[in-house]
Amino acid sequence: QGYNCEMEEPTTPVRQQHKFNVGRLQRYLTAKTLLSNNGTLTVRQYSAGQSNPTFLIQTPSNSYVLRKQPPGELLPGAHKVDREYRVQKALFSVGFPVPQPLLHCADIKVIGTEFYLMQHVKGRIFRDLRLPGVSPAERTALYVAAVEVLAKLHSLDLPSLNLEAYGRGPGYCRRQVSTWTKQYTAAAHRDIPAMNELSDWLMKNLPASDNEVTLVHGDYRLDNLIFHPTEARVIAVLDWELSTTGQPLADLAYFLMPHYWPASLSVITGIPTVGDLISIYCRCRGIPPALPQLNFYLALSVFKMAGIAQVCTKFQQPLTGPTKDRLFLQTAKGQAVLQQVKDFMRQYVLPAQKVSSKSCQEQRGCKPWLTFSLCIIVCVCVQIKAREAGLWNLFLPAVSGLTQLDYAYIAEETGRCVFAPEVFNCQAPDTGNMEVLHMFGSEEQKKKWLEPLLRGEIRSCFCMTEPDVASSDATNMECSLHRDKDDYIINGKKWWSSGAGNPQCKVAIVMCRSGSWDVKIRHSQHSMILVPMDTAGVKLIRPLTVFGQDDAIHGGHFEVHFENVRVPASNIILGEGRGFEIAQGRLGPGRLHHCMRAVGLAELALELLCQRAATRHTFGKKLYQHEVIAHWIAECRLMIEQTRLLTLNAAHALDTLGSRAARKEIAMIKVAAGRMACKVVDIAIQVYGGAGVSGDVPLAQMYSYVRTLRIADGPDEVHLSSIANLELRDQLKKAQAKL
Ligand SMILES: Cc1cc2nc3c(=O)[nH]c(=O)nc-3n(C[C@H](O)[C@H](O)[C@H](O)COP(=O)(O)OP(=O)(O)OC[C@H]3O[C@@H](n4cnc5c(N)ncnc54)[C@H](O)[C@@H]3O)c2cc1C
8 A cells, every 4th residue: 555645637638728739749749859750649638738738648648748838929027938848958957856857849830839848747737735635744845845946046156057157147026026017017907006006016126136146947836746656755846937046035925825825834733833844944055043034035926916917817827826816626637537436436336226126126025134144245246347457445635645524525426326336445433443543553553454444454333332322422421441461351241232243353443441430630530442343242242233124235224232252462452441531533534425425325315316306297287397396406416515515625624634623524514415415315205205215215214324324423412412512613713812
């Protein structure tokens, strides 16, 4: 398993306005010996909208990147691709990380504009500066690597690069203010007084050190860097369009600018503070660790960004990088995996669902164990294919390289089939248990339990709820844990342990009371411990039914008794009294997955509803022609869309703020998704009439599942209380901030 996060820059077919003559390019590259005589090449365009259109050129043996001027009217001094080529060539020659430049072509007859070609570098590009899906430690390392490379750039000797005359040198800040004022004025649709004021202020406050000169990048930001696929190392700095010679601190401030935006990067765990980044930069360059005129450089950066935005708007170039609102955008990898999952669902999972439910119906009544086995067999066959296709453990960011937001979209797809999560090894309660072991398990626990769970070789269950106490208040749990030398002894009763009846279920995570009852320390008297299912004293008492039916596909929800169960002390997770801490980490992502699946399930219910409403007649009309039913359809669409947005918002909060800070968002979707799915399926049942509650359509089974969502993982009422508490806390903070 690769514990890393790899992101490929997305490409699309070449956009209409950027199409060029590929045959002519082919002949040109053949003449330059970059392509063999009969070699073919494919051309795709990078979807990120750079001001110079950029293309991925693939030959049978090599991949190149071509950068060209855009077609049409160009601003004077802009789009100088020959300069990009020149600076990259100089930098490559001294081992600075840039893609190897291969050729520059000034002959516009070849593809219509000047262009240059460089080697394609494979690695990770982080479009989201918050680096979701990356551990806090790696986040730190990536930011440090970026600032170190910037310091290296600014430490290079211009004469030995033969770049002394590359730019105009001293007076860079003055020139920047004047250039961007002109660019902005030329592109502006209307006068913006704040921009004029800022331009004046900048001109009046130029730094005394404006004569310092190094090579500067001019657009140095994290998403212009390619990182090594697995290491926190910059392997290429891209986009040299704005490079020149001048004051290097302008580059540094530009890189630090996102730290000052309203959704500051500083609150994200692992991203170094501005102070830390400045001190690393200064140390690398051997200069004093203070930037007296940082405010000026930041203001210049913001001014320049506004100027670029104005120019891009005029020439209708899509904005990239920090200016674009990235809320709810998947990563490139997320988009690709989602497409794969959709294809896989269509090709294998949904047909398999049809086969298994048909067989189940044929067998119904006489041999329930056979119907269950059939589902399992079908599921296992498809599972093997999913694993081969790499569609495996998609729920765990550290393993899949996906963000929670990426996975939320995927979970919606899998919500359309009852056993789809199993197919991709993304089923509860194993997902939550794997998350616990990944986040809190010791190395030994990971090796023994997490690894086989990730490989799909074993299954697990989670034993928290107890029959004798109200378990929505988890501080009530009574199952006891006592230390006896090198062991712990467990005694108590659990029920609703989902999956405990699966023959592959080899381990349980059990929540136990390890401390004595003390109201002051309510949340530190419980512990979580790993119990192998074959330990003496673990007794499977009975499976519980859901609405009177077996829930066998999930391995049954069992009542389990623990009678003097003895396990090694090393089985405790994180330590005694840490149970609530673990529960907090476990439940956030798990709830999110359930909710997004509920959205997918509701989509299916609405699809079925519309099919029925469009084909069945009563009182001389099709069902949907009765206004009440048309309104139900509309209400369902409203509810689904609202819940999807709320859920994506929670996924985004989880990615960017972490489980603890996203508690309110998670509690909100837990209530909203269950309610919404129940309502939509209930309406669909009503529209189907008697068929709706029968086994002939899947609605009754869907209802039974979504109704449990309002209870499992804590009932709605408990979540509503949490939302209210958190809301009151936020309001109080707001009021205090105003004082
Ligand atoms: C299909 C399914 C699968 C499950 N899987 C698992 C599993 O794998 N592992 C596991 O440990 N558990 C599992 N559970 C159990 C589930 O988490 C519990 O049922 C749930 O937490 C509620 O606990 P309880 O049943 O003891 O209800 P109680 O705590 O007895 O609560 C009953 C009702 O009291 C009301 N109530 C409670 N607190 C408040 C409050 N503060 N304000 C207002 N009203 C309140 C609510 O209406 C609530 O529904 C599963 C449950 C189901 C239905």
